[in-house]
Amino acid sequence: MKVAIVVAGLIVVAVAALVAIQPSFLKPASLALVKKSDIFGFSPGMTFDETSKLISQRHYLCRPGPGSFTLECDINGAKVSVDSDAADARHPIWRVSATLNKPGSQEAAVQSISEQFNAQAIKGRDGWTWIVGRGFKLSYDGLALNLVDEAAEARLRKDEAKR
Structure with missing residues (x-):
């Protein structure tokens, strides 16, 4: 019995030391790859009911x-616009835009x-872009954030061109 208690104590000490050295040891590997893909909870692909x-x-x-x-929303001082697909019966979101009230310095905003x-920022002529989530494109021009499902946007443009 005493041996089992000593072995259990050694295991606890070993795990505690491992966690102290490498805190990510207790995180599931699946969480390491999870990327944020929403603005104020709104994400492309969300249905009207979820929204x-x-x-x-x-x-x-x-x-x-x-x-x-x-939909136009006022959230924490930001003006948020949520565009849904009118043709699809579930009306999934395809674009979320947020105009920030006081964004501060662009460098700090891009880093944040x-x-x-x-995700890593890519600097372009019109600002910065990131590829996030399931291939969504996030862009920032110094004032507004835009999160777009590019595949849905391309399909909607194609449908508009047919009309």
């Missing part, structure tokens, strides 16, 4: 926007966004 539930849970103040499937989304 309505999010708005209710978080008590967001939203109103219909200029388009039939556009890169850390939040666990």
Whole structure:
């Protein structure tokens, strides 16, 4: 019995030492690859029902926007616009835009966004872009963030061109 207690104590000490040296030891490997892919909880691909539930849970103040499937929300001082696909019966979100009230320095904002989304920024003519989530494109021009499902956007443009 005493031997079992000593062995159990040694195992506990070994695990504690391992966690002290390498804290990520206790994190599941699947969490290491998870990337943020939303703005204020809104993410491309969310259905109308999921969007309505999010708005209710978080008590967001939203109103219909200029388009039939556009919502405009005021969240923590940011003006957020959520565009959904009108042709699909589930009305999935394809774009989320947020105009920030006081974004601060662009360098600090880019670094913060890169850390939040666990992605590397790419500098372009019009600002910065990141590839996040399931291939969504996030862009920042110094004032506004745009999160777009590029495949859905391309399909919607193709459908508009046919009309």
